[in-house]
Amino acid sequence: MYDYIIVGAGSAGCVLANRLSADPSKRVCLLEAGPRDTNPLIHMPLGIALLSNSKKLNWAFQTAPQQHLNERSLFWPRGKTLGGSSSINAMVYIRGHEEDYQAWEQAGGEYWGWKRAFALFKKLEHNQRFDKSNYHGTDGELAVSDLKDLNPLSKSFVQAGMEAKISFNGDFNGAHQEGVGFYQVTQKHGQRWSSARAFLHDVINRPNLDIITEAHATKVLFEDRKAVGVSYIQKNMHQQVKTTDSGEVILSLGAVNTPQLLMLSGVGAAAELKEHGIALVHDLPEVGKNLQDHLDITLMCAANSRAPIGVAFSFIPRGLVGLFSYIFKRKGFLTSNVAESGGFVKSSPERDRPNLQFHFLPTYLKDHGRKIAVGYGYTLHICDLLPKSRGRIGLKSANPMDDPLIDPNYLSDPEDIKTMIAGIKIGRAIFDAPSMAKHFKREIVPGPAVTSDDEIVADIRSRAETIYHPVGTCRMGKDPASVVDPCLQVRGLRNIRVVDASIMPNLVAGNTNAPTIMIAENAAEIIMRKVDMTSLDASIGFARQNLEPELL
Numbered sequence: 215m216y217d218y219i220i221v222g223a224g225s226a227g228c229v230l231a232n233r234l235s236a237d238p239s240k241r242v243c244l245l246e247a248g249p250r251d252t253n254p255l256i257h258m259p260l261g262i263a264l265l266s267n268s269k270k271l272n273w274a275f276q277t278a279p280q281q282h283l284n285e286r287s288l289f290w291p292r293g294k295t296l297g298g299s300s301s302i303n304a305m306v307y308i309r310g311h312e313e314d315y316q317a318w319e320q321a322g323g324e325y326w327g328w329k330r331a332f333a334l335f336k337k338l339e340h341n342q343r344f345d346k347s348n349y350h351g352t353d354g355e356l357a358v359s360d361l362k363d364l365n366p367l368s369k370s371f372v373q374a375g376m377e378a379k380i381s382f383n384g385d386f387n388g389a390h391q392e393g394v395g396f397y398q399v400t401q402k403h404g405q406r407w408s409s410a411r412a413f414l415h416d417v418i419n420r421p422n423l424d425i426i427t428e429a430h431a432t433k434v435l436f437e438d439r440k441a442v443g444v445s446y447i448q449k450n451m452h453q454q455v456k457t458t459d460s461g462e463v464i465l466s467l468g469a470v471n472t473p474q475l476l477m478l479s480g481v482g483a484a485a486e487l488k489e490h491g492i493a494l495v496h497d498l499p500e501v502g503k504n505l506q507d508h509l510d511i512t513l514m515c516a517a518n519s520r521a522p523i524g525v526a527f528s529f530i531p532r533g534l535v536g537l538f539s540y541i542f543k544r545k546g547f548l549t550s551n552v553a554e555s556g557g558f559v560k561s562s563p564e565r566d567r568p569n570l571q572f573h574f575l576p577t578y579l580k581d582h583g584r585k586i587a588v589g590y591g592y593t594l595h596i597c598d599l600l601p602k603s604r605g606r607i608g609l610k611s612a613n614p615m616d617d618p619l620i621d622p623n624y625l626s627d628p629e630d631i632k633t634m635i636a637g638i639k640i641g642r643a644i645f646d647a648p649s650m651a652k653h654f655k656r657e658i659v660p661g662p663a664v665t666s667d668d669e670i671v672a673d674i675r676s677r678a679e680t681i682y683h684p685v686g687t688c689r690m691g692k693d694p695a696s697v698v699d700p701c702l703q704v705r706g707l708r709n710i711r712v713v714d715a716s717i718m719p720n721l722v723a724g725n726t727n728a729p730t731i732m733i734a735e736n737a738a739e740i741i742m743r744k745v746d747m748t749s750l751d752a753s754i755g756f757a758r759q760n761l762e763p764e765l766l
C-alpha cells in the first residue's frame with residue numbers, strides 16, 4: 215500500500231520520487247518500464263549518437279504515415295530507463311520564452327505563469343557559470359554547465375551568425391532569447407546529468423521509496439472513479455501495486471505513453487475506447503489530443519578539413535586521444551552533446567519573438583544517428599519553434615504491449631511550412647558567411663539544386679524529422695474540456711494526476727527537458743500542499759473539500 219504510485223521514472227517522475235519521498239511518513243513507489251541506467255553510453259555525453267539504435271533503452275516509436283510529409287512514417291525515440299528521455303537526450307538546457315508561460319498562465323492560472331516558473335527554474339538549477347544575480351540558480355540538484363570541449367566549427371557557426379547580422383547571445387536563458395551562441399547543457403564534470411542522476415541516485419536507498427524497474431504498467435485500477443492502484447507486467451508476470459485509501463496514482467509516462475495508459479484504463483474518448491472493446495471509466499474526449507512537436511529540417515555540408523568530429527580511419531588517433539581524455543579526465547570530444555552551438559531567430563523581422571531554433575552539430579548526423587555517415591562534415595538542425603499544427607495520440611489496439619498510434623499531423627497548418635522555408639534560407643545565409651564558408655566543401659542536403667521555394671517545400675516534405683519535443687496530450691487548463699485541472703488532477707476522477715510533458719497547454723519555444731522538470735517540481739509542491747492552496751482553489755474555481763466529479 216503506497217501513498218504515491220508514480221508511473222514512469224523520466225524527467226518528471228524522478229523529481230516527484232525525490233520530493234514526495236522526502237517525507238518519511240509517506241510510502242512511495244516508482245514504476246519504470248525500462249532497466250536501471252547502468253549503461254555507460256548513457257553517462258558519456260557523446261554516447262547519445264549510439265542510443266538511437268538501442269531497443270532496450272529506447273522505445274523507438276514510429277509515427278503514423280504523415281499526410282504532409284509524403285506519407286512518411288517518422289522515427290520517434292523516447293527514453294526507456296531511469297531518467298527516461300533525459301537519459302538519451304541532447305542535454306541542451308533551455309527554459310523557453312516568457313510568453314510561453316504567459317499562455318500557460320492564461321490556461322491554468324498564476325501557478326503556471328512565468329513568475330512562478332522562473333522561481334522554480336532557479337530553485338532547481340546548479341549553474342556552473344551564472345549565478346543568482348543573472349537569472350540563474352546555484353543551489354539546486356540540476357547541474358547546468360558550459361561544454362568542456364567546443365569543436366572549432368561550433369565557434370565558427372556563432373561567428374558566422376554574427377557576420378550574417380544575428381546578434382550574439384551569451385545566455386539563451388537570460389535577459390532575452392534571440393541570437394546565436396553556445397548552449398549550456400545538463401552535465402556535471404563532463405557527464406550527462408539526467409533527471410535520474412540529479413534527483414534519484416542520491417535518494418535511491420530511502421526506506422520509504424521502492425523503485426521497480428522493467429515493470430511495464432498496463433492499466434490504472436479504478437474503484438468507481440477513484441484510482442486505487444496500477445497493474446504491470448514484469449518478466450512476463452502480471453503484478454499489481456495498490457494505494458492507501460487517500461493515496462494517489464501519478465502518471466509520468468511522458469506525452470506518448472501517459473495518454474495511452476489512460477485510454478487503456480478506460481479514460482478517453484468514449485467512441486474510441488468502444489472501438490477497442492475497452493470498458494469506459496470516464497469519457498474524457500481530449501485525452502491524447504492537442505499533440506504538438508517541433509518539426510526539424512537539416513542543412514548538411516561536407517567540410518574541407520578534418521576539423522569536425524569524423525567517422526573515418528584518419529579520425530582514429532583523435533578518437534583514441536578523446537577516449538583516454540574522457541576516461542581519465544572527463545574531458546575531450548566525448549563530453550560533447552553534439553548540438554554545441556545554435557540560436558533563436560525570427561523567420562521575418564516583423565515578428566515579435568524568435569520562431570526558429572538552430573542546433574549546430576560539428577559532424578554528420580544521419581537518420582537520428584541510426585545510420586553511419588562516413589567522412590567529415592557538419593549539420594544545422596532548423597526547427598519551427600511555434601508550430602500551429604496539432605496531432606493526437608490514439609490506440610492501435612487494446613494490448614498494452616503494443617505501441618500507441620502517434621499522429622503528429624505535421625504541417626497540417628500551412629503557416630508551419632512557411633516558417634521552415636525561412637529557416638532554410640537563414641541557415642544558408644549563415645553557412646555562406648566567411649567564418650563558415652572557409653570550412654565549406656559542398657552542400658549535401660538539401661543540395662545545390664534545391665533553391666526555389668517550391669523545391670525547398672518538396673525537400674522539407676521528403677526529409678523533415680522530429681527534434682523530439684512532443685507535448686500537450688493531457689492538456690492542463692481551467693476550462694472543463696481540459697484533461698487535467700491546474701492541480702494536475704485528471705478531471706472527473708479521484709486520486710489520479712498527470713505530471714509530465716503531456717500537461718503543457720502549448721509547446722514552449724525551446725527544448726522541453728527543463729520545463730518538464732519544472733512542471734514536476736511545481737506539481738510536487740502542489741501535491742504536498744506547500745503552496746497557497748486558497749489561491750490555487752480560487753484559480754481552479756472550486757473548493758477542494760467539494761472535490762466531486764461533477765464539479766471538476
Ligand SMILES: Cc1cc2nc3c(=O)[nH]c(=O)nc-3n(C[C@H](O)[C@H](O)[C@H](O)COP(=O)(O)OP(=O)(O)OC[C@H]3O[C@@H](n4cnc5c(N)ncnc54)[C@H](O)[C@@H]3O)c2cc1C
Nearest residue numbers: 222224225226247298299303304305306431468715725727
Ligand atoms: C533523442 C532526444 C533528444 C532530446 N534532446 C533534448 C535536449 O537536448 N534538451 C531538452 O531540453 N530536451 C530534449 N529532449 C526532450 C526531453 O528529454 C523530454 O521532453 C523530456 O525528457 C520529457 O520528460 P517526461 O517526464 O515527460 O517523459 P520521459 O522522460 O520520456 O519519461 C517517461 C518515462 O516513463 C516510462 N514509461 C513509459 N511507458 C511506461 C509504462 N507503460 N510503464 C512504465 N513506465 C513507462 C518511460 O520508459 C520513461 O522512463 C530530447 C528527447 C529525445 C528523445
